[in-house]
Amino acid sequence: MGGSILVGLDGTGNSEPAVRWGAEEAAVRNLPLHLLHSWVSQPWSVSLVPEDADRRRYGSDVLRRAEAMAREVHPGIPVKVEHVAEEAADALADRSRESTLLVLGSRGHDDIAGFLMGSVSLRVLGRAECPVVTVREEESSVGPGPEIVVGVQETGTEGDAVLDYAFTTAAVHRAVLHAVRARTPVTALDVEAARPPDAAVPTAEREALSTRLAPWRGRFPNVRVIEEVVNGRAVPALLSASSRAGLLVIGRRTHRTPMPLGPVVLAVLHHSRCPVAVVPRG
Structure with missing residues (x-):
């Protein structure tokens, strides 16, 4: 564009x-x-x-x-x-x-x-x-700095616009891209195994994130990418990952009703300590 x-x-x-x-x-x-x-x-x-x-x-x-x-x-x-x-x-x-x-x-x-x-x-x-x-209004930087965080929740092509913006921005700013996928444990055993939150993430989940990012890594070979799957809900995971970042990138559904912005987007917009990019997606 x-x-x-x-x-x-x-x-x-x-x-x-x-x-x-x-x-x-x-x-x-x-x-x-x-x-x-x-x-x-x-x-x-x-x-x-x-x-x-x-x-x-x-x-x-x-x-x-x-x-x-x-x-x-x-x-x-x-x-x-x-x-x-x-x-x-x-x-x-x-x-x-x-x-x-x-x-x-x-x-x-x-x-x-x-x-x-x-x-x-x-x-x-x-x-x-x-x-x-x-x-x-208190932001003093004029760009995303050395690290950009992007939330990757979709495994299909629905989030392509989000990844396109995140990778392109990382490339033009020569920033590291930190891709975060939040995984909510689905069983009691899962919940117990997930303590602490960075432990016991199934290999399949990590592989799914790597697979999702592979085409974009190929298109942007000069962008250094950190991949992270976190046990827990999306908002705490994204806010924690972006605590030292200069930009947090998330997607929003374009046909969401009656509220066009979902609870995750609203929570991140309010609580993030860095600028937030909200990208329209399918």
């Missing part, structure tokens, strides 16, 4: 790490950066301003500052700015069809209600047609 790196801006402090992250992705992937702000979906303090002209002026300032920041991080990247009168979630979901990646800022860990109930972020995450990276 050769689309742009799209960054959604709301004008608050959590937009700045998203801009830096987006600029880095545009640079390493040799793609243009697309900055988008909706003047009709601004923060409460601005939305209460009655004059449309003032809200448009605020949005123009947001885009101008973001463009300057992006060019400071990577002076050579092409930057497009877009100031829209559409609802932010609608505009971002629409532009995601032609984007390689969408980057969103999110509030810090202490603002539980603000993050979990943030309608724009959650609506975009549930509708976007490209991978979406959420970057916390």
Whole structure:
């Protein structure tokens, strides 16, 4: 996919790490950066301003500052700015069809209600047609760093989009890819044998993960891969594996109803200490 790196801006402090992250992705992937702000979906303090002209002026300032920041991080990247009168979630979901990646800022860990109930972020995450990276406002890095964690739950081709994004990102950033598969013990004997959680994983489970990753290892021979099967549930396994990582990659079902984001995705988004990439899959 050769689309742009799209960054959604709301004008608050959590937009700045998203801009830096987006600029880095545009640079390493040799793609243009697309900055988008909706003047009709601004923060409460601005939305209460009655004059449309003032809200448009605020949005123009947001885009101008973001463009300057992006060019400071990577002076050579092409930057497009877009100031829209559409609802932010609608505009971002629409532009995601032609984007390689969408980057969103999110509030810090202490603002539980603000993050979990943030309608724009959650609506975009549930509708976007490209991978979406959420970057916390306290994030200081501008890329995934030396290690990326990817959750591998499917043994068939359903998760191909997740692995494609994870391997491609590891390759362009020269990062190690840590592939994690969580296995919930199914019998009482299994449960007893699984203590501690990293013990007694059946050989067949490890072989299944290796088999699933083999084609991708072949396509990306320069990516170093760590394979891990963990006894237990997916969320603790992924959070533990990503505690020292710079990016956690997970998939979401594209036809899930009535809630487009499942409990695993929501839990990881809230509790992860690193940026999270949510990739649409079948």
